[in-house]
Amino acid sequence: MGRFARAVRAPDLMRMKRGGERIAMLTAYDFTMARLLDRAGIDVILVGDSLGMVILGHENTVPVTLDAMVHHTAAVSRAAARALVVADMPFLSCHAGTRDAVRGAGRLIRDGGAQAVKVEGGHPVLPVVQRLVEAGIPVMGHLGLTPQSVHQIGGFKKQARSRSEAQKLVESARALQAAGAFAIVLEAIPAHVAAEATAMLDIPTIGIGAGPHCDGQVLVSHDAFGLYDEFVPSFVKQYANLGSLMTAAAEDYVREVRNGEFPAARKPALSGSFPE
Ligand code: KIV
DSSP: OOOOSSOOOHHHHHHHHHTTOOEEEEEOOSHHHHHHHHHTTOSEEEEOTTHHHHTTOOSSSTTOOHHHHHHHHHHHHHHOSSSEEEEEOOTTTTSSOHHHHHHHHHHHHHTTOOSEEEEEBSGGGHHHHHHHHHTTOOEEEEEESOGGGHHHHTSSOOOOOSHHHHHHHHHHHHHHHHHTOSEEEEESOOHHHHHHHHHHOSSOEEEESSOTTSSEEEEOHHHHTTOOOSOOOTTOOOSOOHHHHHHHHHHHHHHHHHTTOSSOSSOOOOTTOOOO
16 A cells, blocks of 8 residues: 555554554644644654643643643644644543543544544553543554653653563553554653564554654654754654754844844845735
8 A cells, every 4th residue: 555645544554554654653733833744744643742841841741731732733633634633632631530531532533623642551541542442532552651650750761671561561552452542652662672562463553762663653843853952862863953943043033133134125025925
């Protein structure tokens, strides 16, 4: 199966795994970024709760609310013509009972326009995953470093390093698949553990800091494009340094405004300029 001209949807990811096609996923939190990624042919756009850090300036993802997720998901969905839009279920939204979780996921789908939600964790969230899938909501799992548990983990640390932790992770992945998840993000785990889970599962794995053997990869766009430098994980590859470009452009603008160079005396011939 070749790359899709039509929109990518959750079942396509399983077909991609079966066909040996790698899945490319990036985060976006607003219309403009989502449109650029969609035009680039990205398969999945994740409206990650990483927006708490890279958009809202928090230290971690814990303060992100469902309202914020719905707000940003709606902006992304308006831009995504082809990519599958997956929205994160934020901190505690899956732990106050399945009814609450279904209502929350329903808002991300109905009001936010996402086609799937992502849920962090293993066994404690299985009843929620099952209920969401029964309700017709595709669920992506997330194992390994689950940032919403940062206080319990004690920081953003690599997970599943011991044999017993690795076995537990592989077991959780199997259970998520059985509960109906259509894909699983594996974050910050050893490459050999990700390889084992990937080989064992029928559903695709999407790695971040989990080595090259996953069925797909995801990065936080602000890391990949050099827009956020508060905390850059060691596994990140920077594909551009847009942060430096933007700072340099803003410096040019400040200088030109201050010395009267901009606006120029003659009307610039820009398309999209306002009529006289
Ligand atoms: O919130 C997020 O951006 C994520 C990715 C790191 C997978 O969950």
